[in-house]
Amino acid sequence: MLRVEGLSKRFGGIVAAYGVNLEVHPGEILGVIGPNGAGKSTLLNLLSGLLRPDAGRIEFLGEEITQAPPEVRTWKGLGRAFQIVQPFPEMSVWENLMVGALYGKPGTGLKQAQRVVEEVIALTGLAPKAQTPAGELTLLEDKRLELARALATRPKLLLLDEVMAGLRPAEALEAVELIRRIRASGVTVVFIEHLMPVVQALADRVVVMDYGQVIALGHYDEVAANPRVREAYLGRAR
Numbered sequence: 001m002l003r004v005e006g007l008s009k010r011f012g013g014i015v016a017a018y019g020v021n022l023e024v025h026p027g028e029i030l031g032v033i034g035p036n037g038a039g040k041s042t043l044l045n046l047l048s049g050l051l052r053p054d055a056g057r058i059e060f061l062g063e064e065i066t067q068a069p070p071e072v073r074t075w076k077g078l079g080r081a082f083q084i085v086q087p088f089p090e091m092s093v094w095e096n097l098m099v100g101a102l103y104g105k106p107g108t109g110l111k112q113a114q115r116v117v118e119e120v121i122a123l124t125g126l127a128p129k130a131q132t133p134a135g136e137l138t139l140l141e142d143k144r145l146e147l148a149r150a151l152a153t154r155p156k157l158l159l160l161d162e163v164m165a166g167l168r169p170a171e172a173l174e175a176v177e178l179i180r181r182i183r184a185s186g187v188t189v190v191f192i193e194h195l196m197p198v199v200q201a202l203a204d205r206v207v208v209m210d211y212g213q214v215i216a217l218g219h220y221d222e223v224a225a226n227p228r229v230r231e232a233y234l235g236r237a238r
């Protein structure tokens with residue numbers, strides 16, 4: 001579904017991504033882990049088009065998108081949810097989602113957008129809050145709105161950047177269930193997450209980054225037992 005070859009990005013002297021090769025398969029949930037500063041967000045920013053790579057190539061659904069701007073990637077079905085949620089605070093949950101539905105795909109009519117919003121509101125459990133201004137939501141509801149907003153753009157592949165940050169354990173479990181429902185609805189998911197129980201519970205495969213490079217890729221148990229991964233997390237002062 002997504003193929004990344006030789007992706008590299010520098011910030012001055014810092015190599016945030018170097019020679020990253022990766023494939024995302026349709027229908028999977030792929031977790032991205034690694035110590036602080038490993039390059040996880042940079043990778044997601046390169047995939048969603050917020051950053052352009054210095055080298056390398058990104059293909060989505062067989063089409064090269066390496067230089068495509070973020071909105072074009074969204075139109076093609078590459079969605080993104082952010083760690084820092086920034087809805088329009090005075091607008092209701094419903095109105096915020098209408099923005100995603102109308103602008104996420106060019107040519108979407110009002111009726112179609114309304115149907116999409118009804119679906120994502122049901123999927124994310126936001127129905128009781130549909131008319132609430134987004135600025136009055138709790139943190140968990142904010143996170144749901146962020147997922148719902150991304151879903152309203154009708155992604156085929158959804159990129160999630162630490163959407164559980166700041167949630168209590170019980171809330172994180174709820175979010176795990178929600179991401180499972182999102183996958184069951186036919187959306188492929190790539191997520192960055194620091195909470196290892198969440199990664200273990202959700203990811204079909206895990207990619208581990210360190211110093212901008214992919215150092216391991218496989219099932220959670222395999223990568224957790226990998227000496228290079230253990231060293232990256234435990235073995236040295238950073």
Ligand SMILES: Nc1ncnc2c1ncn2[C@@H]1O[C@H](COP(=O)(O)OP(=O)(O)OP(=O)(O)O)[C@@H](O)[C@H]1O
Nearest residue numbers: 011014015016034035036037038039040041042043
């Ligand atoms: N816009 C930027 N300008 C300069 N340096 C940057 C920029 N964005 C990221 N970096 C640097 O690139 C490296 C990778 O950062 P990145 O945020 O991708 O890591 P991360 O794995 O997502 O980290 P964290 O888990 O702390 O969010 C870090 O050394 C970071 O300081």
